[in-house]
Amino acid sequence: MPNFFNEMYTDGATDVRDHYREFDRWLSSQSAKTIDRKRAEADLIFRRVGITFAVYGNEAGTERVIPFDIIPRMITASEWTQMQAGLVQRVRTLNMFIHDIYHDQNIVKAGIVPPEQIFRNAQYRPEMQGISVASDIYAHIAGVDIVRAGEGEFYVLEDNLRVPSGVSYMLEDRKMMMRLFPELFARYPVAPVAHYPDMLLDNLRSVAPVGVTDPTVVVMTPGMYNSAYFEHAFLAQQMGVELVEGQDLFVNDNQVYMRTTRGPKRVDVIYRRIDDDYLDPLAFRSDSTLGVPGLLSVYRAGRVTLANAIGTGVADDKSIYPYVPDMIRFYLSEEPILNNVPTYQCRKPKDLSYVLANLPKLVVKEVHGAGGYGMLVGPASSTAEIEAFRARIIAKPDGYIAQPTLALSACPTFVESGIAPRHIDLRPFVLSGKTISMVPGGLTRVALQEGSLVVNSSQGGGTKDTWILEN
């Protein structure tokens, strides 16, 4: 393995970092049998509680438990402070960017982002041009994927501004750790995260349409066969709001209503966990049975809030990603706190020839891809896989970007053979409304295959509890 940062050991094997020392002492005092029992217990509880995700490509209704690792990923207070400042800066900028491109387009006029990157992007929604949304906030919930390359050195891999998921695992992983190992929480000052649903509800209520004093919030799901259904149901329940499907809503007289046993009830804020394309069959995909006919027109009239807004995808697209540092400088006149990964845009001839010449070293991603599908990790791929991917890039260069293979940090993790380092990332959840807020923490995903850099649950990744240590 190449050199990578180990979260627990300075030398990768024996010299324990200060903040992991207490944990190390505790772990070595536990018998292998106890640990095995606790791990089995965790799996059983996740299954009983039904904390599962549906796997696409399999028979409908196939549910799996995401593997949970009991070794927590710790982040010190000072690192979190820096990361939090970077996240606030980045998400504030992205919201300003989305507002700008749907209004005056100053950033295009200033020549910072080329117009075709925005207006020819499939995620750009002309329907949103000139439309005002509450508080000028578009990405109310952002899930920013961050990796660590070294001490204090954090990179943003992706800004997820559409329907980022995973926050329920952040909360359930914490519950599980507290249930399995309560004694650890007496030894460590772990910042709490359980108030996330309250913050989310406050945030959603704060962006209700103008003039609504006691807004009705709902969570909108594509249904129980969606991979993230557990999370949709979980968040609705934790917030104490209705979990609706498209069929439960209808539009009448420029208002959105839900069908209840006592007749129609007006809905003001929809936390929708369904893609733009499926929201309104009259405006977008006409074959969508998941949406609500007429929703867009109510939305455009400012009579209902959608969180996230329509058309945020243009800002988290991989083809826009390379411009984020310049956006921060443009809108805030600040230097970016979090790093961007250097990115080659295959649509540029110079970048393309570099990429094609260096495929074995690079990570190549589809511009519009997500979920770890449709990507090439050069160093982990066979020659045949690389050649197949080369053909795809040549056929459609503007569909791809490439990045150097980052040495993602690793955290000790239970695997078949015992404990071994496995690569991890972090997805904190940033809430934007009248203010920007977040709970101290996020979802740590871990790639369980040795050497693998792909942490997505759909690709066999697991999760860990994330501990932000208070001073």
Added chain:
Amino acid sequence: MLSRTADHLFWMARYTERAENTARMLDVNVQTALLPQAPRAAEEGWRATLSISELQSEFDQKYPKFTSKDMLHFMVADTSNPSSIASCLRFARENARAVRGALTTEVWETQNITWLEMQSQLSDNILEQDPSQFFEWVKYRSHLSRGVTFGTMLQDEALYFIRLGTFLERADNTARILDVKFHGAGAVPSAAKLGNENQHDYYYWAAILRSVSAFEIYRTVYRDAITPARVADLLMLRGDMPRSLLACLYHVVRDLRHVSADQNSHTLRMAGKMHAELEFARIEDILEEGLHDYLTDFLERVYTLGNRVSHDFLVPLAA
């Protein structure tokens, strides 16, 4: 509450209750099969079960030759049979999963664990070794599910729709269980005693009573020999017998009152009328007119009532 949520809750409860009653009914057959009887009689017993579940032709299509082993598999484990216990428990769990946010954690986990355990139970060959033990398990999971529901849920619409589902389904199922024996039998002489010549019948009625947990209740209530007329009286007209038609309709009316905005709705009146008829009926009159016809008519009305509940609350059109 969302109409769709109410719909899922209603069906969650119905499927749970249906699984329990199917288990009760099948257990009667397993128990009576232990008695000395001609193979022909045993098969008739099983076939009666199929016919009251309206599954005769599905079964025959699948299994040209009748065996009790196939029959058990079909009614318990076969997921291509939507009325099998496995299907019912799966549908109950799917409905619960669709609205897990509207349930307490305990209610949801009970449904989910039942479904998970059912799969491991059925893969253990339990149907061949000890089907009664499996039926007992289904019954106890249903008891648990009801207890957890009543013991943890807020007493609001969600609970009322769950109970409506439970009692509508139970009314239907009790009527069917009772009808097995009277199916095509015409009138039953009300004073008929079960003498020695009818020993098999005695065990049959005893098994029916046990299947609805009413054997001891019968003794307590009548302190007399078992007669078909009294069994019918107990299972239909006794308001203090928790699985009787009268008790079920009492609950249906009460829960409908809770959820109905319009206290004069057609649905509520229909349920109230059915309840009143049972309350003031005499078993002698019913037997006189023919029990099978009475039960057939009752089943039809319960079916209509269920449809009306759906129409009024569960999938209403946009107002």
